[in-house]
Amino acid sequence: MKAVKKPAKRPAKPAAKPSAAQATKTAKPSAAKTGKTAKPSAAKAGKPAKPESRLAMVRRARKINRELAEVFPYAHPELDFRNPFELLVATVLSAQTTDLRVNQTTPALFAKYPTPEDLAAAVPEEVEELIRPTGFFRAKTKSIMGLAAALRDDFGGEVPGRLDDLVKLPGVGRKTAFVVLGNAFGVPGITVDTHFMRLARRWKWTESDDPVKIEAEVAEIFPKSEWTMLSHRVIFHGRRICHARKPACGACPIAPLCPAYGEGETDPEKAAKLLKYEKGGFPGQRLNPPPDYPGRPAAPAPGVAPGAE
Numbered sequence: 001m002k003a004v005k006k007p008a009k010r011p012a013k014p015a016a017k018p019s020a021a022q023a024t025k026t027a028k029p030s031a032a033k034t035g036k037t038a039k040p041s042a043a044k045a046g047k048p049a050k051p052e053s054r055l056a057m058v059r060r061a062r063k064i065n066r067e068l069a070e071v072f073p074y075a076h077p078e079l080d081f082r083n084p085f086e087l088l089v090a091t092v093l094s095a096q097t098t099d100l101r102v103n104q105t106t107p108a109l110f111a112k113y114p115t116p117e118d119l120a121a122a123v124p125e126e127v128e129e130l131i132r133p134t135g136f137f138r139a140k141t142k143s144i145m146g147l148a149a150a151l152r153d154d155f156g157g158e159v160p161g162r163l164d165d166l167v168k169l170p171g172v173g174r175k176t177a178f179v180v181l182g183n184a185f186g187v188p189g190i191t192v193d194t195h196f197m198r199l200a201r202r203w204k205w206t207e208s209d210d211p212v213k214i215e216a217e218v219a220e221i222f223p224k225s226e227w228t229m230l231s232h233r234v235i236f237h238g239r240r241i242c243h244a245r246k247p248a249c250g251a252c253p254i255a256p257l258c259p260a261y262g263e264g265e266t267d268p269e270k271a272a273k274l275l276k277y278e279k280g281g282f283p284g285q286r287l288n289p290p291p292d293y294p295g296r297p298a299a300p301a302p303g304v305a306p307g308a309e
Contacts, residue, residue: 041082042231044170052204060257061205061221067254068233074292075232077183078239078285079103084159084184085151086110087145089119092171097134100285104301107287119148133301143295161185174212179189182228191231195238202242202260230265240279248274 052060060144064308068075078099086106093102109130113119119127120277127141134140147169153156159180161167167178178189188197192211200206206217222230250271255261265271276285278295287298 002123007227039272057204058221060202064203064254065222065226065233066256067257068237069229071253072233072236073250074290074294075229075236076290076293077179077232079179080106080286081184082124084161084180085116087184088147088159088166088169088172088176088180090145091176092147093131093134093140095192096136097142098285100298103285103287103298105131107300113148116148116151119145120152140171146170147172147194158163159184161187163187163189174215178228178231184230188224188227189231190218190227191235192218193235194244195235198244199234199238199242202258202263204259241274243276246274248272 010246067128077087079087079090079094080103081090089109090102090106093105108285109127112130113122113127122145124141124145127145128137131137131140131144134173149171151159153283155165156180160297161181163174163177163181166172166180175191175193178191181187182189182191192200197209197211197214200214200218201209205221206214208214208217209210218230219227236256238244239254243264247260248271249255249258249264250266251274252261252271253260265274276282278293283296283298284293285298286299287300289295
């Protein structure tokens with residue numbers, strides 16, 4: 001019998017080359033394994049990102065608040081005060097200037113005029129000279145002396161704990177009223193200052209530039225119990241990291257949640273140099289910060305001895 005020839009084996013096909021996406025996955029370990037902060041993913045070329053739903057925005061906003069609570073567990077009002085009257089006056093003086101400048105100015109003011117009755121009976125020119133460093137000192141003198149007189153005449157020398165009463169005082173608007181209510185009386189409120197307004201718009205919590213509308217829209221996103229601390233955290237983040245002109249995007253702990261990522265410096269080393277106050281290793285704005293504040297206290301005004309009243 002003739003031997004049956006076995007068919008020749010066909011040469012094996014070469015393995016298919018991995019796609020570019022597969023190669024990238026193979027070559028680069030995940031952010032979770034490396035420990036590096038994940039950057040926001042860019043939209044695929046030619047495919048615009050889907051509009052964010054209301055529910056998704058609310059979830060993202062609340063996650064931002066939780067993240068900021070971990071980053072700034074010590075967030076607090078950055079004006080020095082010992083009672084509601086001092087906080088009210090300091091907040092009125094903080095318009096168009098820094099909290100640091102106010103904190104350097106108020107010790108002498110409150111040493112001379114510790115009560116509403118004292119301030120209401122002051123000589124305007126003497127008050128103007130004391131608060132001159134805060135700017136707009138004539139208008140501010142009129143406001144703080146006017147509110148002091150109103151407290152004396154209409155409220156028995158006590159700061160009222162109701163929004164409707166506070167906004168009737170000279171120089172007191174909703175922002176100032178909520179600062180006082182939240183930090184002197186424990187009444188929840190959203191403080192829409194320039195930092196809060198900027199970040200609320202960057203984070204797509206609102207598209208409005210009207211403080212009252214922003215306040216109302218943000219109030220619908222968060223539980224009332226969070227309003228006061230949310231305000232502190234957002235303002236802290238705006239002052240330290242998410243600046244108006246050049247945000248420190250590369251050093252931002254909530255970058256993956258931010259729709260505006262990339263508006264500022266994304267290089268981590270360069271971004272770290274933009275950090276302010278305790279995040280940048282510098283003193284804060286308060287001369288007498290809370291005990292849990294991790295940064296250094298600010299220095300008193302030049303020529304004023306530390307601890308001087």
